[in-house]
Amino acid sequence: MLNFILKRLGLAILVxxxxxxxxxxxxxxxxxxxxxxxxxxxxxxxxxALRKLYGFxxxxxVQYGEWLFSALRGDxxxxxxxxxxxxSLIAERLSVxxxxxxxxxxxxxLTAVPLGVAAAIRPNSIIDRVALFLSVAGQAMPxxxxxLILIVLFAIKLGxxxxxxxxxxxxxxxxxxxxxxxxxxxIMRLTRAGMLDVLSSDYIRTARAKGAPEMRVLxxxxxxxxxxxxxxxxxxxxxxxxxxxxVVESIFALHGAGxxxxxxxxxxxxxxxxxxxxxFSMFYIVFTFLADVLNAWLDPRMxxx
Amino acid sequence: xxxxxxxxxxxxxxxxxxxxxLHAVRGxxxxxxRGETLCIVGESGSGKSLTxxxxxxxxGKTIKRSADEMSFDGTDLTRxxxxxxxxxxxxxxxxxxxxxxxxxxxxxxxxxxLTEALLLHKPVGKEAARARAIELLEKxxxxxxxxxxxxxxxxxxxxxxxxxxxxxxxxxxxxxIIADEPTTALDxxxxxxxxxxxxxxxxxxxxxxxxxxxxxxxVARVADKVAVMYAGELVETGSATEVFNSxxxxxxxxxxxxxxxxxxxxxxxTLGTIPGIVPSLIGDVAGCAFxxxxxxxxxxxxxxxxxxxxxGHAFRCVHPDGKRHAEEATA
Amino acid sequence: MTQTDMxxxxxxxxxxxxxxxxxxxxxxxxxxxxxxxxxxxxLLLVAIFAPLLAPHDPYAQSLMTRMNPPxxxxxxxxxxxxxxxxxxxxxxxxxxxxxxxLMIGLIAALISGVIGTAMGVAAGYFGGRVDMVVTFLINVxxxxxxxxxxxxxVAILGGSLQVVIMVLGFLLWDRFAVVMRASxxxxxxxxxxxxxxxxxxxxxxxxxxEIMPNIANNLIVVVTLEMAHAILLEAAxxxxxxxxxxxxxxxxxxxxxxxxxxLFEPWMVLIPGAVLFVLVLAINLMGDGLxxxxxxxxxx
Numbered sequence: 001m002l003n004f005i006l007k008r009l010g011l012a013i014l015v016x017x018x019x020x021x022x023x024x025x026x027x028x029x030x031x032x033x034x035x036x037x038x039x040x041x042x043x044x045x046x047x048x049a050l051r052k053l054y055g056f057x058x059x060x061x062v063q064y065g066e067w068l069f070s071a072l073r074g075d076x077x078x079x080x081x082x083x084x085x086x087x088s089l090i091a092e093r094l095s096v097x098x099x100x101x102x103x104x105x106x107x108x109x110l111t112a113v114p115l116g117v118a119a120a121i122r123p124n125s126i127i128d129r130v131a132l133f134l135s136v137a138g139q140a141m142p143x144x145x146x147x148l149i150l151i152v153l154f155a156i157k158l159g160x161x162x163x164x165x166x167x168x169x170x171x172x173x174x175x176x177x178x179x180x181x182x183x184x185x186x187i188m189r190l191t192r193a194g195m196l197d198v199l200s201s202d203y204i205r206t207a208r209a210k211g212a213p214e215m216r217v218l219x220x221x222x223x224x225x226x227x228x229x230x231x232x233x234x235x236x237x238x239x240x241x242x243x244x245x246x247v248v249e250s251i252f253a254l255h256g257a258g259x260x261x262x263x264x265x266x267x268x269x270x271x272x273x274x275x276x277x278x279x280f281s282m283f284y285i286v287f288t289f290l291a292d293v294l295n296a297w298l299d300p301r302m303x304x305x
Numbered sequence: 306x307x308x309x310x311x312x313x314x315x316x317x318x319x320x321x322x323x324x325x326x327l328h329a330v331r332g333x334x335x336x337x338x339r340g341e342t343l344c345i346v347g348e349s350g351s352g353k354s355l356t357x358x359x360x361x362x363x364x365g366k367t368i369k370r371s372a373d374e375m376s377f378d379g380t381d382l383t384r385x386x387x388x389x390x391x392x393x394x395x396x397x398x399x400x401x402x403x404x405x406x407x408x409x410x411x412x413x414x415x416x417x418x419l420t421e422a423l424l425l426h427k428p429v430g431k432e433a434a435r436a437r438a439i440e441l442l443e444k445x446x447x448x449x450x451x452x453x454x455x456x457x458x459x460x461x462x463x464x465x466x467x468x469x470x471x472x473x474x475x476x477x478x479x480x481x482i483i484a485d486e487p488t489t490a491l492d493x494x495x496x497x498x499x500x501x502x503x504x505x506x507x508x509x510x511x512x513x514x515x516x517x518x519x520x521x522x523x524v525a526r527v528a529d530k531v532a533v534m535y536a537g538e539l540v541e542t543g544s545a546t547e548v549f550n551s552x553x554x555x556x557x558x559x560x561x562x563x564x565x566x567x568x569x570x571x572x573x574x575t576l577g578t579i580p581g582i583v584p585s586l587i588g589d590v591a592g593c594a595f596x597x598x599x600x601x602x603x604x605x606x607x608x609x610x611x612x613x614x615x616x617g618h619a620f621r622c623v624h625p626d627g628k629r630h631a632e633e634a635t636a
Numbered sequence: 637m638t639q640t641d642m643x644x645x646x647x648x649x650x651x652x653x654x655x656x657x658x659x660x661x662x663x664x665x666x667x668x669x670x671x672x673x674x675x676x677x678x679l680l681l682v683a684i685f686a687p688l689l690a691p692h693d694p695y696a697q698s699l700m701t702r703m704n705p706p707x708x709x710x711x712x713x714x715x716x717x718x719x720x721x722x723x724x725x726x727x728x729x730x731x732x733x734x735x736x737x738l739m740i741g742l743i744a745a746l747i748s749g750v751i752g753t754a755m756g757v758a759a760g761y762f763g764g765r766v767d768m769v770v771t772f773l774i775n776v777x778x779x780x781x782x783x784x785x786x787x788x789x790v791a792i793l794g795g796s797l798q799v800v801i802m803v804l805g806f807l808l809w810d811r812f813a814v815v816m817r818a819s820x821x822x823x824x825x826x827x828x829x830x831x832x833x834x835x836x837x838x839x840x841x842x843x844x845x846e847i848m849p850n851i852a853n854n855l856i857v858v859v860t861l862e863m864a865h866a867i868l869l870e871a872a873x874x875x876x877x878x879x880x881x882x883x884x885x886x887x888x889x890x891x892x893x894x895x896x897x898x899l900f901e902p903w904m905v906l907i908p909g910a911v912l913f914v915l916v917l918a919i920n921l922m923g924d925g926l927x928x929x930x931x932x933x934x935x936x
Contacts, residue, residue, distance in 0.1 A: 011775065018776045026789065136668075136924070140917035142868055144875045145891055145909030152902045202407040208363055209402075210422040210473070211395035214387075224412045236778070243781025247872050261784050262876060265791045273788050280781040288779075300457040301411060584646035597646055607644075 001303055004296055012289045016282060020071065023277035024064050067274075076275035081267045086275045089260065094279075096166050096256030097245050100175055105238045107180030108187055113230065116191025117223060120199060131192065135185035143244070147178045147251040164253035175252045182244060183237035190233050194226035201225075228298050235291030239284030309336035310513045311360070311481060314374035318355055318537075321367060325587045329355055329368075330537045337530075339480065342507060342514045344524040344545070346560065347534035350583070353517045354403075356534075357483045360515075361400050362390040378480065396426035399474035401503075403486035405467035409458035415469055416454030423476045441472040445502060464495040471503060475510070482507065483515045488523075500527065521564050525549060533557045536594035537586055543618030553613070553620040553627040556595045593623065601628040662929045669925025675918035683734040690728035691716070694885045698723035706903060717907060720893060726904075729885040730911055736886045737867045737915060740801050744866035745859050747805025752812020753855060759813070760820025761843060770813060777810045786869065787878045795881040800873060804866045811865075815858050819851035826850075853930035860923030864916045871912055887912045 042050075051057050055066070070077065076086035119128040154174065155163035165171050198204060199222055207221040246258035253259070257276060264272035296302040318330035330352040337343050345353045358364050360375070362382065375382040377398065380389065394400075399422075402408045409418060419441070420434035429437070435454065442450035445468040458466060467487060474482055484503060488496035504527045507514045518524060524531055528545040533554065541554040552558045559579040581598030584590075593599070596606035605623045612621050620627060663669060682689060698719070705711040706718040706726070717726040759770035786803050793799045823829065824847070832846045871888030873879030880886040882893075887908040894904030 011772075014772070015775050015779055018772075019779050022776070022780065023785075026785065136917065136920060137913075140864070140868075140913055140920050142871050142875075142888070142891075142909060142912050142916070144872055144888075145905070145913065148891065148895060148898060148905050148909070152898060152905070156899060156902075202402060202404050203410040205363060206402065206408045206418075206470075206473075207410065207421075209361060209394055209400045211391045211393070211425055212421065213391060213425075221410055225410070239779075240781075244783055246783050246787070247876065250876060262787070265784075265787050265878060268791070273784075277781060277784055277788065280784060281779045284779045284781070299412075300414075301459045304457065304460065582647060584644075590646065592646075594646065597644055 001296060004302065005293055008289060008292050012285050016285050017068075019281040019285070020068055020278050021064060023274050023281070024067055025060065026274075026277070028060055071275070071278065076278075077271040079264070079269050079272045081264065081269040081272070086272050089272065090257055090275060090279055093255060093257045093260045096254050097242060097249070097258055100172065100179060100245055100248070100254065100256060101238060101242045103172055103176040104179035104241050105183060105234060107176050108183040108237065109234060111180070112184045112187035113191050113227075116188045117195055117218070119188075119192045120195030121218065123196065128192075131188055135188045138181050138185040141181065143178050143182050144247050144251055146181065147174065147248060150174045150178065151251070164251075166252075166254045166256070171252075171254075175248050175254060178251070179241055179245060179248050183234075183241055186237060187230060187233055191226065191230055194229060195222060198222045198226045228295055231295055231298065232288070232291045235287040236284075239280075239287045242283050243280045307338055310339050310378055311335075311337040312374055312376050313360070314372060316356065316359060316372040316375060317370070318352070318359055318364070319369040319371075321369070322587060328537060328586045328590050330359070331590065333539050335530075335532055335539070335542060337481070337513045337515065339513050340508070340511045341529045342504070342516060342527055343530045343532060344516045344518060344528035345532045345534055346519060346521060346524055348519060348583075351534045352537040353534050354485050357400065357485050357515060357517055360483060361394055361398065362387075363394075363400075392426065395422040395479075396477045397479055398481040398483070399477070399479040401467075401470050401474050401482065401484040401487045403489050405463050405470055405490060408470055409466055411458055413457075414454060415456050415458065415461070418458075419454070419469065419473050419476060422473065426477050437476060438472070441475055442469070444475075444506070445469075445472045446498075447472075463491055464499070467491060467495075467499055468502070471499070471506070475506065478510060479512060481513045481515070483517070485517045486519070487516075488520075489518075521560060533560065536584060537590075538594060538621070540595065540622075541618075541620040543620075547616075547618040551618075551629070553618070553629055554595075554622055555599050555601055555627055555632075557620070558627075558629070558632065559598075593621065601631075659929070666925045666929055668921040669929060672918045672921030672923075672925055675914065676922055679734050679915055679918070680738060682731055683738045686731045686735055690725075690731045692725035692728040694724060694728040694732040695883055696724060703897065703901060703904075705901070706907070709903060718903065720890070720904065721897060724883075726890075726907065729890060730887070730908060732885040733887045733890065733908065733911070734915070736797065736880060736884060737870065737912070740797070740804065740870045740880075741863040741867040741919070743801045744804035744808060744870075745863040747802070748807070748809040748862060748866075749812050749855070749859055751806070752809030752858075753816045755809065756813040756816025756818075757820045757843060757847065757851075760817040761824055761839075761847065767817070770817065774810055774813050777807075780807075782807055782869065783872060786873060787876060790873060791878050795873075795879055797880055797884065800870055800879050804869055808862050808866055808869075811862060812855075812858050815854055816851060819854045820847055823847055823850045853926070857923050857927045857930070860919050860926065864919040864923070867912070867919070868916055 055063060067077070074087050076090070078084065079086050079089055082089055115127075115131040115134070119125075119131040122128060151163045151174065154161045161173055162168075162171050199218075204217060204222055207217045212221065242258075244258075245256060246261050248254070249256045249258035250262050257279070261273065261276045261280075263269075264276065313336075314334050316330060316333040317328075320327040320329050333356060335343065345356065347353050355364070355368070359368075359370050360382070362385070364370060370383075372383050377393065380393065382390070385393070409415075416435065416438060419438040420431070423429055423434045423437060424431070438454060439450045442453055447453055447465060447468055453461075453469075458469075461469065467490075471487070487503065488499050491499065500523055503514070503516075506512075516523070516527065524545065531541075531543060531545050531548040532539050533541040533548070533556065535556045541548060541552070541557045548557065549561070552561055556579070563578065579598055584594050584597050586594070592607040593602075593610045596602040599606070601624060603623065608623075610621045610623055612619055613625060613627075622628075692715070700723065701715065701719050702723045703721055704715050704719040704723075707713055707716050709718070711718050715725050715727065717730065719725055720729065755770045755773065759767040786807055789803050790799055793803075829842060829846050832842050837846075870879055870886065871891070874886040874888030875892045877892060880889060882889060890908035891905050891912075894901070894908065898905050
């Protein structure tokens with residue numbers, strides 16, 4: 001188990017470094033950042049001065065090394081637009097995104113797992129069909145459109161919920177549903193498939209042969225095994241969701257890290273964009289790492305090896 | 306006369322499949338007394354396992370079960386509700402399955418799984434259940450029993466797992482134990498040990514046992530009664546001695562010819578096989594199902610098949626002696 | 637020996653339908669696949685014959701007929717689905733929008749399909765170091781937030797149809813790589829592959845004539861699913877204003893433009909979004925259906 005964790009950790013770190021390099025070099029292909037920074041009216045000397053000031057005249061690898069070194073200490077440089085340290089900008093916005101992400105994945109799990117279990121218990125029943133319909137529709141639903149429909153319906157027509165902002169927990173209801181619905185189909189399908197598979201297994205028959213009540217068979221014997229892959233998927237989805245929060249945050253005007261990313265991209269604020277790509281990647285890497293460890297711990301076969 | 310522990314009359318199992326009904330088991334009758342061992346033999350697919358699952362009430366939801374009688378110690382199993390069945394299962398009737406590698410839940414320890422049935426059925430505490438589990442593990446020949454309790458199934462070999470399955474089935478001292486090919490998945494050397502163990506324990510606890518197998522060598526050693534199953538029907542039933550000494554149904558004789566006997570089977574000679582095609586059981590099944598492979602088949606085999614009974618030895622065939630004498634004459 | 641009478645009613649059920657008959661039965665018996673294919677086919681026709689079908693020029697602005705409602709909300713038949721904030725015919729823009737969506741979906745899926753399949757097949761076939769590198773690259777790719785990276789790159793290179801297609805094509809190869817790697821691993825060990833190697837077939841030949849035909853069904857399924865994915869992403873990028881640029885008729889862009897009028901004219905958002913939803917739904921149904929039909933043993 002320890003061996004597995006160390007190996008997995010090594011991979012996570014290697015992936016993190018590669019991602020950091022890609023996200024740094026990605027924005028170098030933009031051409032000369034000094035030109036972008038200076039704006040259209042700047043003269044040649046202005047650009048040259050900026051180039052010197054920011055160190056853009058040095059080799060790319062040197063710049064990357066420097067950037068990475070500061071990033072490791074939590075310093076992502078200064079935002080071109082806000083003229084503030086990128087790190088504090090992101091830190092300030094992250095709580096909204098994290099809240100949204102946690103609410104979203106919780107909503108997704110709370111709807112998807114019970115639905116998946118119910119669907120697996122009675123394949124081809126009404127509930128199975130409803131679950132299938134919800135998941136097929138969810139996979140095809142453009143989240144920005146879904147968000148707008150909710151706003152039209154619940155904020156404009158019915159006036160039950162506020163259309164945008166993040167000041168109260170009520171403001172998070174619609175964004176949570178939109179973001180959670182994005183992750184729900186995959187989790188539902190995996191839960192259903194896992195339960196179907198486990199329910200037809202020999203050890204479930206053994207549990208029934210012992211006279212275990214149906215609820216005990218379903219939850220203690222079956223779900224305990226079927227849930228293991230769902231944990232990994234939920235972590236992956238959580239990572240995707242944070243990255244996808246950019247759409248949801250822009251619709252509901254939630255000023256989180258996703259919204260910041262949108263603003264920074266639109267304003268060519270390279271240091272902020274670089275840092276955000278890295279931060280979102282790090283979340284994904286950390287989540288999947290933790291999920292793999294949790295997974296190994298949940299599965300006795302891996303725990304003891 | 307002692308009342309049988311288990312009585313089955315006209316047990317029939319139908320499985321709806323695409324384009325019809327699969328008549329998997331048709332009109333099974335048998336009785337089993339306490340302490341008796343019944344062996345059900347037959348090829349794979351003949352409905353042996355389905356029959357045992359039907360007795361336990363463990364059939365899949367799609368399978369339709371009907372029976373004139375199916376009673377266990379006075380309880381009518383055909384009318385028993387889920388609750389009654391649950392209290393019988395694992396408590397008074399237990400089952401051992403053929404796949405030890407997959408029949409234990411990978412997520413729980415041996416101890417958890419062993420004590421589960423006892424804790425569900427009997428008013429005992431955790432400590433008492435643990436003690437009983439250790440006692441039974443020792444009984445089935447597992448060393449260092451106490452330390453096994455905290456192990457997980459994947460840490461045990463197939464033979465050990467099947468011993469655990471046996472111990473698990475015995476936890477509540479059941480009156481009936483059904484073993485569905487308990488040794489097929491194991492090494493040959495271990496097979497004999499496990500069967501011996503099962504047989505001895507059955508005698509010791511005076512359990513009725515149904516042993517499902519296709520190994521006639523095993524049957525000869527442990528069975529009190531034998532039931533030969535072919536394509537969903539019991540073609541021949543009787544005491545082990547009767548069936549082995551005077552096999553009456555052509556199929557039974559075919560099966561017996563397939564066993565090599567030291568000293569009797571000539572070196573280099575081919576073992577017996579039963580040629581022909583196993584019939585489909587989808588749609589109406591009339592007449593004798595063995596006729597597509599039977600050397601004595603006649604047009605009459607498509608009609609009603611009489612049942613010949615003499616002193617508890619019964620078989621179904623259009624020929625009054627199943628053409629036994631004719632075969633013996635040519636042999 | 638025994639004469640088996642094959643006319644015996646007991647043996648009638650033994651001979652089943654041929655594999656071809658079974659496949660046909662599965663295809664036509666699969667509602668999702670049928671409905672999905674029909675809808676995708678229709679939209680494909682609409683996209684191809686857009687100039688013939690569109691009642692107006694999708695770019696023609698008219699300040700006199702701005703934001704006319706669709707007929708079912710009291711509009712005129714001159715603009716069956718109304719007009720947008722610049723007076724452009726909504727139906728014509730939707731019809732041309734199908735071109736944009738399908739083109740982006742198809743070409744992006746093709747590009748990512750080539751990249752991902754090459755990587756996946758190489759990893760599955762050669763194993764060892766190649767596999768390690770590919771698996772690592774998949775991990776890296778999955779760690780990158782797609783929407784963010786796509787937005788950033790499109791913003792840098794400038795939003796145009798070509799750029800969006802290229803960016804999506806170079807980003808969405810991960811599922812191809814994962815699935816093709818797994819399928820190749822499965823097929824690699826089969827006897828016919830060993831046989832081809834034994835008779836001295838070259839590696840490219842083994843891959844092209846033994847491996848590829850046997851994993852093609854999985855590839856087609858992933859192509860459809862990634863096509864849907866690319867279409868959704870393009871719409872999201874365009875919605876955020878950093879994808880296809882106006883005045884190109886992209887459905888995502890139409891939703892975005894309609895958003896400002898949402899309070900009074902919700903249909904401007906509902907209609908293009910619904911069409912997008914239907915197209916993606918149909919492609920997914922087709923993909924799921926193809927998976928069910930080509931691999932019946934994987935059906936849940």
